[in-house]
Amino acid sequence: GQNIDQPTEMTATEGAIVQINCTYQTSGFNGLFWYQQHAGEAPTFLSYNVLDGLEEKGRFSSFLSRSKGYSYLLLKELQMKDSASYLCAVRGLPTGANNLFFGTGTRLTVIP
Amino acid sequence: GAGVSQTPSNKVTEKGKYVELRCDPISGHTALYWYRQSLGQGPEFLIYFQGTGAADDSGLPNDRFFAVRPEGSVSTLKIQRTERGDSAVYLCASSLTGDPQETQYFGPGTRLLVL
Numbered sequence: 001g002q003n004i005d006q007p008t009e010m011t012a013t014e015g016a017i018v019q020i021n022c023t024y025q026t027s028g029f030n031g032l033f034w035y036q037q038h039a040g041e042a043p044t045f046l047s048y049n050v051l052d053g054l055e056e057k058g059r060f061s062s063f064l065s066r067s068k069g070y071s072y073l074l075l076k077e078l079q080m081k082d083s084a085s086y087l088c089a090v091r092g093l094p095t096g097a098n099n100l101f102f103g104t105g106t107r108l109t110v111i112p
Numbered sequence: 113g114a115g116v117s118q119t120p121s122n123k124v125t126e127k128g129k130y131v132e133l134r135c136d137p138i139s140g141h142t143a144l145y146w147y148r149q150s151l152g153q154g155p156e157f158l159i160y161f162q163g164t165g166a167a168d169d170s171g172l173p174n175d176r177f178f179a180v181r182p183e184g185s186v187s188t189l190k191i192q193r194t195e196r197g198d199s200a201v202y203l204c205a206s207s208l209t210g211d212p213q214e215t216q217y218f219g220p221g222t223r224l225l226v227l
Contacts, residue, residue, distance in 0.1 A: 004154075030212035042116075042203065042218040043155065050213060087154050091212050098210050099145065099168065102154030 002026045004103035006088050011109045012078055020073045020106045022088035030092030033100060034062050034073045037085045046073065046086075075108075083110045114138075116219035118204050124225045125194055133189040133222045135204030141217075143210030144187050146179055147203040149221070155203050161187060162210050194226045 004024045012018040024032070031050040035043035049055055049064035049071060061074040073086055085105040091098070117136040125131050137144050142163055147155035157171040161181045169179070176194075181187040191198055201223050205216040 033215070035218075042220045045215045045217065048213070048215065089154070098143065098160055098212055099157040099171070100147075100155070100216060101157065102147075104152065104154050 002101065004088055004090060004101065006086075006103040006106045008104070009107045009109070011111060012075075014078055014080060014110055014112050016078050017074065017076050018078060018108065020075075020086050020088075020108065022071045022073070022103060024069050024071070024088070024090050024103075026069075026090055026092065026101070028092040029066065029090065031090075032062075032064055032071050033089045033091065034060075034071075035087040035089060037087055037105065039084075043087055078110050080110050080112070083108060116204055116206055116217055118202075118219040118222050120222055121220065122223045122225075124227065126227050127194060127196060129194050129226075131191050131194055131224065133191075133202050133224070135187045135189070135219060137185065137187070137204070137206030138217055141206035141208055142184065143207045143214075143216075144181060145205040145207075145216060146187070146189050147205065147218075149201045149203055151200075158189070160210075167210075191224075194224075196226050199224055199226045 034046040037043040047062035054063045059076045064071045087105045088103040089100040119134045144161040146158040149155045160168040163184045176192045179189045201221040203221045204219045207214040
């Protein structure tokens with residue numbers, strides 16, 4: 001079947017680097033998205049990968065390996081405001097080529 | 113508007129009642145999606161509109177759930193005979209054309225509580 005796995009919770013120190021992993025098993029693939037979601041708010045787009053490799057955008061980078069069904073989100077120079085849930089989502093599952101299939105999210109806590 | 117808006121922001125209802133949730137997508141976006149998010153979970157796909165038509169409603173859990181988008185802009189998600197298990201945050205998202213590589217932009221959601 002299809003599945004997306006992410007760690008449930010992570011803790012990291014302000015100013016440090018943290019890597020959030022995501023593994024997926026799908027029968028179709030049209031790209032992988034990372035979203036940030038603060039408590040009680042809507043998910044906001046962070047990054048998109050459809051080809052293998054690293055996409056860098058400021059303090060955030062995302063990596064994809066399609067052959068391994070694996071992605072990670074890298075956050076550098078962590079700030080307190082980065083405390084949030086980070087959602088990995090894959091597009092192109094049997095639920096529909098346009099729809100996003102989300103993991104349960106990783107709750108990141110940044111401590112001083 | 114500047115982003116996706118949803119009303120009401122919160123809705124409390126009693127089991128068995130009917131509710132309507134509204135979504136205003138970003139102006140000019142032809143694709144509109146509804147998701148449902150339970151506490152501690154990621155959003156779960158419900159239905160996707162391309163223009164006025166439901167291109168994919170495979171995520172609707174049962175026939176108590178229905179959605180419309182009569183003019184290709186605003187959409188309404190309708191839930192009949194609500195059950196306590198329907199309690200969740202209902203998220204709406206839109207994208208420009210529905211191309212799979214496009215970003216979906218989410219609204220703030222409607223928090224539905226069924227007592």
